[in-house]
Amino acid sequence: MRNEAQTGSFEAELRPLIPIALRLAAAMRLDSLDAEDAVQTAALRAWSKRANRQPGTDLRPWFLAIVANQCRETHRARWASVLRFADPPEAETRAGDTAAAIDVVNGLRRLAPHIRLAVVLRYYLDLPYEEVASISRCSAAAAKSRVRRGIESLKTTLTLQES
Amino acid sequence: MSSDDIESTLRDRLRAAIDPMVPGPNAGGRVMDAIAASRERSRVGGFRIGQRLGAFLVASVVVVLVGGALGLTLALRSHPIPSGPSKTGPPAPAVPTSTATPTPSPSASPSPSPSNGVVACEGAMLRAHFIDFDGAAGSEGGDIMLENAGHAPCTMEGYTNLQGSVDGRLTQLGVTHIQAVLINNSNGTLPRVRLITLEPGQAAYVAVEWTDVQSTSTSCPVYRTLLITPPQGSTAVTMTVTPPVTPPFMFCGSHGAAIWIDEAPVSLTRYFYQP
Numbered sequence: 062m063r064n065e066a067q068t069g070s071f072e073a074e075l076r077p078l079i080p081i082a083l084r085l086a087a088a089m090r091l092d093s094l095d096a097e098d099a100v101q102t103a104a105l106r107a108w109s110k111r112a113n114r115q116p117g118t119d120l121r122p123w124f125l126a127i128v129a130n131q132c133r134e135t136h137r138a139r140w141a142s143v144l145r146f147a148d149p150p151e152a153e154t155r156a157g158d159t160a161a162a163i164d165v166v167n168g169l170r171r172l173a174p175h176i177r178l179a180v181v182l183r184y185y186l187d188l189p190y191e192e193v194a195s196i197s198r199c200s201a202a203a204a205k206s207r208v209r210r211g212i213e214s215l216k217t218t219l220t221l222q223e224s
Numbered sequence: 225m226s227s228d229d230i231e232s233t234l235r236d237r238l239r240a241a242i243d244p245m246v247p248g249p250n251a252g253g254r255v256m257d258a259i260a261a262s263r264e265r266s267r268v269g270g271f272r273i274g275q276r277l278g279a280f281l282v283a284s285v286v287v288v289l290v291g292g293a294l295g296l297t298l299a300l301r302s303h304p305i306p307s308g309p310s311k312t313g314p315p316a317p318a319v320p321t322s323t324a325t326p327t328p329s330p331s332a333s334p335s336p337s338p339s340n341g342v343v344a345c346e347g348a349m350l351r352a353h354f355i356d357f358d359g360a361a362g363s364e365g366g367d368i369m370l371e372n373a374g375h376a377p378c379t380m381e382g383y384t385n386l387q388g389s390v391d392g393r394l395t396q397l398g399v400t401h402i403q404a405v406l407i408n409n410s411n412g413t414l415p416r417v418r419l420i421t422l423e424p425g426q427a428a429y430v431a432v433e434w435t436d437v438q439s440t441s442t443s444c445p446v447y448r449t450l451l452i453t454p455p456q457g458s459t460a461v462t463m464t465v466t467p468p469v470t471p472p473f474m475f476c477g478s479h480g481a482a483i484w485i486d487e488a489p490v491s492l493t494r495y496f497y498q499p
Contacts, residue, residue, distance in 0.1 A: 072259060079252040087246040088238070097247040101255050108259045110400075126435075130363050165241035184231065185238040198436055212234065219237060 071111045074120050075104065081121075081186060082128045088181040089132035089174075091166055096132075103131040122195040129178055129196055161219075168218030172211055179204055180211035342421060344456035345370070345378035352452050352463035356496035357470045365433035365486075366470070367496045368452060368463065372422035380490045381419040382455035384430050388447035388475070389462075395445065397475065399432075399487040415488035415495070431488035431495035436474045444476035455490060 079100065086096035086103075107124050169177055175197065182193040183204075194204040351373045357366040372378060386397040402415050415431065422428055430452075436444065450473065451460035465472060475485055488495055 072256065075259070076252070076256055079255050083247050083251055083255075084242070088242045091242075091245060093245050093247050096245065097251045097254070100247075100251070101258050104255050104259055105262055108262060126363075161237060162241035162244070165237045169241075180234075181238070181242075184235050185242060187235075212230065215234065216230070219234065 071108065075107065075124065078121055078124050079104070082125060085125055085128055085181065085186060086132050088169070088185050089129065089178065091169065099131045100128055103128040106131070122192050125182075126196045126198065133174055164218055165215075168215045171218070172214055176207050176211045176214070179207035180215070183208045342377050342379050345372065345380045345422060345454040346457040347451075347453055347459035347461035349374040349378055350452075350454065350461040352450075352461045354463060354465050354470050356494060358496050363433055363435050364471075364474075365431065365496060367494050368430040368432060368450075369427050369494075370422075370430065370452065370454070370461070370490070371427040372424050375424055377421050377423050379419060379421050380428055380455050382417050383487055383489050384455060385453040385460070386432070386485075386487065387451040387453075387460065388445060388473070389449040389451055390445075390447060394451065395447075397450075397485060399485045402431075402486045402488050415491070417489045418491070420490060420492050426492075428490045428492060429494045430490055432485060434473070434485040435476045444474050446472045446474045448472045 082100045082103065083096055086099040087093065090096045090099055103124070107127050169180075172180065178197055179193055182188045182196055183190070188196075190201045190204050190208075193208070194201040197204055197207070199207070349372060351371045353369045353371070355367050355369050358364065368384070370380075370384075383399075383401050386399055388395045388397055403417055420428055448467075449462060449464045451462055453460040
């Protein structure tokens with residue numbers, strides 16, 4: 062059984078990863094509320110499984126893999142295991158609904174989940190291929206291939222053309 | 225545009241499109257609050273109780289309350305209680321019970337139990353297959369199908385024991401028993417411990433989900449063969465997967481390499497089946 066210090070240590074280690082987890086979830090779910098739900102569920106799951114993780118291992122790929130998996134599962138789950146609080150999520154106040162942004166969102170929606178995950182990890186979260194591979198449970202070569210395929214698909218949508 | 229330009233443009237456009245959808249700065253606090261709340265729930269009266277002990281205590285209270293109510297009812301009534309599905313005595317999820325709780329009703333129960341002369345399933349009575357394999361980012365899962373290959377019905381209740389086999393060498397797999405919480409199964413079947421009876425030819429299902437993320441330099445153990453012992457059984461049935469239909473099990477949860485293997489209780493419903 063983990064003692065209080067170990068529990069606190071895990072939470073302290075997890076806390077700085079929440080922002081990047083929220084960004085990943087937002088990119089995968091393309092919805093603010095869904096993203097927060099997914100991260101909350103993933104965080105609870107990671108917390109409940111913390112004893113299974115070896116000390117000294119890198120928490121980020123472990124946790125982000127759980128988040129990515131949760132994002133994939135969120136639309137399939139038929140029951141909620143998310144704690145709700147009285148404090149509602151903040152209203153979106155940033156203006157971002159430009160035509161270009163809508164194109165990007167539509168382009169991402171058309172990508173297969175594993176391709177979208179690789180593109181998002183690489184170009185939105187700026188993670189190295191090794192970590193993209195670890196989170197995507199594939200080899201680095203496969204991760205590069207997925208990213209390439211993603212770019213090819215997005216080129217048309219985003220009118221990105223090589224010279 | 226050069227390749228570098230394309231990557232740079234893609235980065236900029238992703239940020240412009242996705243950043244407005246990222247939950248605000250308070251979201252992180254809410255997530256951590258949820259963890260804190262979960263931590264507090266696991267404590268009772270200043271000392272911590274484990275999930276299994278907590279489930280046992282809850283089960284005990286339910287048994288006492290239900291038993292007391294039934295005793296009072298039986299004392300006040302001279303005729304039998306109308307029959308219905310027995311829901312008494314839910315077992316603690318971590319400790320499979322060896323027998324079913326006797327039902328208070330003298331009438332026929334829709335859930336036959338060993339007390340009705342039906343024996344507990346043994347490995348030798350069963351055939352095992354792995355079906356509905358599903359992979360996601362970081363985890364894989366599917367159902368172990370346990371088919372009654374005998375000529376008589378048998379019962380199961382709770383969780384199977386899992387062992388991995390490599391070249392005849394057996395390894396006890398550490399698993400987490402899941403009940404009434406989210407497992408990444410596909411059809412929304414909520415894992416519940418129930419007494420089930422398998423008629424000859426009928427199958428039961430056990431959802432397993434495991435992490436295949438290797439987070440240390442130590443390789444995760446890989447098994448093509450699992451030995452599955454039914455909840456109340458003493459002998460195991462062997463199950464071997466055949467790639468490429470189902471890849472070998474790469475369990476990153478049993479040797480400290482990483483994370484977990486979750487197991488749901490036996491059920492008559494396929495957990496991972498997607499129509």
